[in-house]
Amino acid sequence: MKIVVGSKNPAKIRAVKDVFNECKVSSKDVPSDVSNQPYSDQETRQGAINRAKACIGIGEIESFGIGLEGGVMYIGKQLYLCNWGALVTPDEKIYTASGARIPLPKSISDELQLGKELGDVIDVFTKKKDVRQNEGTIGIFTNALVTRQEMFSHVVRLLKGQWEFAYKN
Template identity: 60%
Template structure:
């Protein structure tokens, strides 16, 4: 089976390859069509769906996957959030969300200025390409959970839903 992920981000691609081990996994730069820094569960989920749909429009495959990271408020506190979407050729869409972690107030201040979390994290952690490596979740969990691992969980949720429903 051919799978395409709507991203060129190495952490996202690796997550899909870790779950779909028996399949051919390719990537396509599909846009999220939401803000560069999604600011809600709804917007982050929609970005994942848009990437999944866009990936299938770009590359011929059996399944398209979109993964999107964002932030969302809970009781006036800003949390990291992430969503995934899996779409089949017959337009069945499955979505799932994963880990959430509280972000420090100084991160929130920078995001409110319109700076994307990946760029904020590079400056905050004094590292380069955090979004392609450990991600904010890696920094704030002391490398116990990487961005790839976080997305592996989401992709497993998508894969499991898809497997369940295709059996029916």
Template identity: 60%
Template sequence: MEKRITIGSENPTKIAAVKNIYHDFEVRSLQVPSGVSAQPFSDEETQLGAMNRAKACAASSADGIGIGLEGGVMYVGDTLFLCNWGALATEDGKLYTASGARIALPKEIEDGLQTAGELSVVMDEYTKKENVRSQEGAIGIFTNNLVSRENMFTHVVQLLKGQYDFANFNY
């Protein structure tokens, strides 16, 4: 039986992040609901979105792993940060979570979120580009492409795989 991973998104950066780490797995994408707002505004909400996606993917296949990756924003004091979470769920109900890079967002992005409601809309306007979320992402823009959205989520998937492998390693 072929090993299978289902990623709860059709976003190419998220799919690529999973494929970067799980080379020997069949990776399929499935659009599943996050169960949270379109723009998560806290670590907790962003993590919950990733967990909901991972669980839905794991439930969709009796022979594989589900992965959910969710981007959001959260405040530290009065500074808005980009945040991201991932979750890995197994068909037998085990769940692993991890978070990755954070970066402070410029004030004009925070102001734009108050009216636009979703970071992807604000970033497209800010950069005068289309579909930034499926390319370099906000992290790529604000790190001058030193860290892309795919890089950021690849790191989260590494953390998830490491936890899963550790839990299933027989010493």
């Protein structure tokens, strides 16, 4: 089984390799075809699906595509971090799953409402570079108890489990 991850982000690639450790995993930078900062579950999920679909047929004919997308969404007036994943099989069957959600501080939410991307805002907030490729926003606000890779690994496990269940039945 061959997997193509629709991103060059190291945290996303490591998450897929963690779960599909018996498979050949490669990556390709593909567009999400959603806004740079997805603002709903629906948009974030669609970005993951678009990335996964764009990976089908890249390299190996029988490759599976995986798309992982981070975004934000409101519950009432509170902005939350959200994450979605999609696995698309060679015959284009789609499996989706979402990950952990945590509320974002008002100072972060205020910056996002100005049209900025979370990755850029969190880099300024933490005075670090490329947080999105390392611990991620979830790692910052969980004091590294849950990193972006771990959170996406959980999402990828949900995807793999759904596919395995469907494949067996």
